[in-house]
Amino acid sequence: MPPKPKTQIERQQLRTLIIDAARELFVSRGVAAVTMREIAKRINYSATSIYLHFTDKEALLRAICDSDFLALATSLKNTLLITNPVERLHAMGRGYAAFALTHPNHYRMMFMTERTPCDPTESSLQQNNAEQDAYFQLKSVVSDVHAAGCFRSDLHDADLIAQTIWAGMHGVCSLQINMSEDKWIQWSNISDRLQLMQQVMMRGLLRENIGLN
């Protein structure tokens, strides 16, 4: 009943209300299984109201992902305090996996769902800001490890190294999320798999005299 001009702040509040409701549903039942009408009902609006704030379902999804990317970066922030760069890298890996496996449906939305690629300029997040950009955090740690002379002598490209570490952790996490129920494979313990992957990454990337403590 109450249509009146809203302030910028009120609009923003409704926007995040939609995002939070949608996230909760997407996360618990998967993106495809949740309808716009359901999201709307959850916050006592009509489905069409959502379209006043997001051009379509995918834009809504992208907005949710944006705020989840921020959540990932935030959850990794405290590992940045570790002074030893190799230990910090190790801790970031553990933190990343913890995020993935405690929020599997967030993780699926962020990294495993097909999405039309988007401009970083259109994101609400700032690239290369350590508070908001988890990839930048990873790349920074990699650079620090490199600066400390801990990588093997043939490794110089921080992006390449970062992407390889990311791929290793992502491989374990995404197989766990998507395939761990598949009875074809006799899955080892997920913590064993994570641990071995980290060990392999460290042994494979670091000089030989650098231990994992």
Place this chain on the structure above:
Amino acid sequence: MPPKPKTQIERQQLRTLIIDAARELFVSRGVAAVTMREIAKRINYSATSIYLHFTDKEALLRAICDSDFLALATSLKNTLLITNPVERLHAMGRGYAAFALTHPNHYRMMFMTERTPCDPTESSLQQNNAEQDAYFQLKSVVSDVHAAGCFRSDLHDADLIAQTIWAGMHGVCSLQINMSEDKWIQWSNISDRLQLMQQVMMRGLLRENIGLN
């Protein structure tokens, strides 16, 4: 117009006709974007005819995946001829990535799409058959490398090792398939990423005196 009792063989032929048409469409435009009506039109049947052979869209998807899993195992078969087990493992990794990146939509269907888990007993493929089971191929090579005493002394669990190698390659391939268009990341060359991942896996898993040739 022509309804007449069909032989088992004719039924099977129509089944694979449906599978092939569906695969072609799924692969070129993605599973979600293809409708049952489209698949049917492609082979000049009505949409409902498909339901005489597959209980629903997902069952059709699963049948396609089954035959793609066979294709993967088949495409890796020739690497099994390599006598040196370490080289064989390396070649399997390259073969796996080649399959993933030349058939990205097959790969997405097989390993990246959410599916309700299925009994191995319901599959048309035989588990632990080297002709049909790519995971068994990998595990066998891992066992051979282990038997040759090439792994580090603390590594004994063939499943754990196989799953870690798989995760490493899957990580690189799946990030490439799902995220390579994402402008947030300055992606390195995919062949560099694959090469480094294999190098890291080898260095991380093998004894130190074992080279990659």
Place this chain on the structure above:
DNA sequence: GTTGTTAACTTAACAATGTTAAGTAAATTA
């Protein structure tokens, strides 16, 4: 204070989708 105008909504409606129900026609059987 009536009359627009605008903002924030709603209900109706649309086309498309997966799927099911209800035919239909040819072959086989009785």
Place this chain on the structure above:
DNA sequence: TAATTTACTTAACATTGTTAAGTTAACAAC
């Protein structure tokens, strides 16, 4: 020749994302 079965088809349904067409309240202008 009649009945049944098989292999299909066309209709129909409920649900989806999305758009069009209102509706109602606040505010501005005269």
